[in-house]
Amino acid sequence: MAMSKADVILHPVRMKIIQCLVKRPLTVQELMEWIPDVPQATLYRQLKVLTESKVIFVSDERKVRGTIERTYSLNNEAANITASEAEKLCKDDHLKYFITFFANLIQGAEQYLDSGDNLNMLKDGFGYRQIDLFLDDEELLLFRKDLETVIKNYAANEPSENRRRRSLATVFIPEAKKD
Numbered sequence: 522m523a524m525s526k527a528d529v530i531l532h533p534v535r536m537k538i539i540q541c542l543v544k545r546p547l548t549v550q551e552l553m554e555w556i557p558d559v560p561q562a563t564l565y566r567q568l569k570v571l572t573e574s575k576v577i578f579v580s581d582e583r584k585v586r587g588t589i590e591r592t593y594s595l596n597n598e599a600a601n602i603t604a605s606e607a608e609k610l611c612k613d614d615h616l617k618y619f620i621t622f623f624a625n626l627i628q629g630a631e632q633y634l635d636s637g638d639n640l641n642m643l644k645d646g647f648g649y650r651q652i653d654l655f656l657d658d659e660e661l662l663l664f665r666k667d668l669e670t671v672i673k674n675y676a677a678n679e680p681s682e683n684r685r686r687r688s689l690a691t692v693f694i695p696e697a698k699k700d
Contacts, residue, residue, distance in 0.1 A: 526576075526602060526606065527602055527614070530600065530602070531618055531621045532567070534559055534563060534567045535576075537559065538556070538571060538577070539600050541555045542593060542594065542595040542600075543600075543676070545677075546592045549565070549590075550590070552593070558632075568593060575599050576600050577594060577595055580592050580594035626690055633645070645685075645687075646687050661693075665693075668691070672689070
């Protein structure tokens with residue numbers, strides 16, 4: 522049975538791969554540097570699923586020391602659930618995918634919290650908060666555009682000795698419509 526697009530995208534390891542490829546095309550070796558907690562065999566298995574699902578594609582191949590090095594690129598259209606695709610999902614599907622999304626966040630938080638006794642949450646940037654914003658439709662679009670601009674300023678940063686991955690998740694939940 523074929524997986525739905527959301528099932529393909531929302532798998533924890535595949536989400537990590539997609540997040541890396543959002544920045545630029547990468548080789549397997551580069552992906553292993555960017556997500557060192559994923560075993561190589563698992564990485565290859567998940568790259569296969571993403572490739573077969575057309576979420577990613579091989580954008581370059583070159584021979585390196587007797588083997589073929591592949592560079593993977595993101596198929597941006599296939600890597601997102603469009604508004605029209607989301608509208609076709611039933612309530613139970615939305616809740617399932619939302620829970621999967623949050624389970625991935627919980628897993629990351631648990632890994633961080635399990636990483637030692639001398640955590641410095643302020644310095645590390647660990648935290649969570651909620652704020653209610655009262656926005657009309659136009660203000661919401663402007664806010665999302667502003668947020669996207671701020672994120673783009675930093676999203677192209679690559680891993681280095683001085684940089685740690687810090688995951689930012691956004692969720693917009695509108696107030697239920699009143700009759």
